[in-house]
Amino acid sequence: MPIRVLFVTDLTYQARGRRYCDEDIHLSDALREHFTVSLCHPLDAASLMADADVVVVRNSGPVVHYEADYRRFRDEALSTGVKVFTELSGKGDQVGKGYLVELSAAGYPVIPTVDDAADIDRLPDAGTYVVKPRNGADSIGLRTVGRDDLPGTDLAGMLVQPRVAFEHEVSFYFVDRSFQYALFAPDPDVRWGLEPYEPTPADLAFAQRFVDWNDVDHGIQRVDACRTSDGDLLLVELEDLNPYLSLDLVDADRRAAFVAATADSIGRLAAR
Incomplete structure (x- = not known):
């Protein structure tokens, strides 16, 4: 029996500078050569995922627009053992941007990042600083402030970085x-x-x-x-949640190789 893939996408989402829908139309069609593929909106994923062998989350838009529904989908998938691609074990954007604070403190090569006013002195001097939501995406809620304004900035749920x-x-x-x-x-x-x-x-x-x-x-x-x-x-x-892939900008051979690698990974995940 063919592997059943539930392909989660928001074909109506309007992204700046990109056409999300085109990418998912072509990618889901390419995956049909390997699997039985059904498309659904992210708001319907939780109610439909039980009938799928693998749930593939693709261009589903910023979850800030449907946080409660995303949490329900995530919690139910983890509790019932539904297989999700990309796996929900990720420590990157799947769980917000707090990892930037962790990696910065650990000395990784990241833009210096803090999330507490008490740690602002750990940041290098800069003319302006970027304040952005821990759970943001697509620059939603991002703003810039001067150094003198940082002490009075409410950082609840926010991150601060020097503007590099x-x-x-x-x-x-x-x-x-x-x-x-x-x-x-x-x-x-x-x-x-x-x-x-x-x-x-x-x-x-x-x-x-x-x-x-x-x-x-x-x-x-x-x-x-x-x-x-x-x-x-x-x-x-x-x-690691739903990265846009810009597949239309790579040559046909690399695009085919990407699809083949994706199909192989989905197949191995389904068989696990």
């Missing part, structure tokens, strides 16, 4: 723990103006370090980084 000047942003895309491709935005002001990027061995070692830190054996992860003027990479986020 960088040369470009680069994203590394993984299936399970295996690198697939990379894309970069050469213009710092156009985040989604992406182009193919050939990473150096040092770049790959940087990205692999975060993927290996995360507790995901089956799933898709995107490591987003910025390159500073010194040439170093700093982690911006580890997206």
Whole structure:
């Protein structure tokens, strides 16, 4: 009997600079060569997932828009043993951006991050600072403040980072723990103006370090980084919930390889 995949996507979500729906239409169609695939809206996932062998969460939009429903889906999947791709064991954006505070304190190459007013002095001096929600996405709720304004800023549920000047942003895309491709935005002001990027061995070692830190054996992860003027990479986020893949920007061979790796991982997860 073919493996039954419930493909969770919001085809109506309007993302800035990207067409979420196109990517999921094409990816779900490609996966039909391997599985029986049904699409559903994220608000319906909890009620439909019992009939699936694997629930594949894709471009389902920021969960900040439906937090209670997402928590219900997550809690029920974990309690009943429903297999979810990407696995719900992830320590990245799946559980909010608090991992940036943890990794920063542990000395990982991330943008310095704190979440407590008492720790602001741990941040380097900068002209402006970014204050963003711990559970935010797509820059929702993000604002910038000056150093003098930080002591009076309410940081409940928020993170603080120095605003870092960088040369470009680069994203590394993984299936399970295996690198697939990379894309970069050469213009710092156009985040989604992406182009193919050939990473150096040092770049790959940087990205692999975060993927290996995360507790995901089956799933898709995107490591987003910025390159500073010194040439170093700093982690911006580890997206392990529903990363947009920009599959339309990679060549046909890499796209086919990505689909094959994804199908193989879903199949192994279903058989586990």
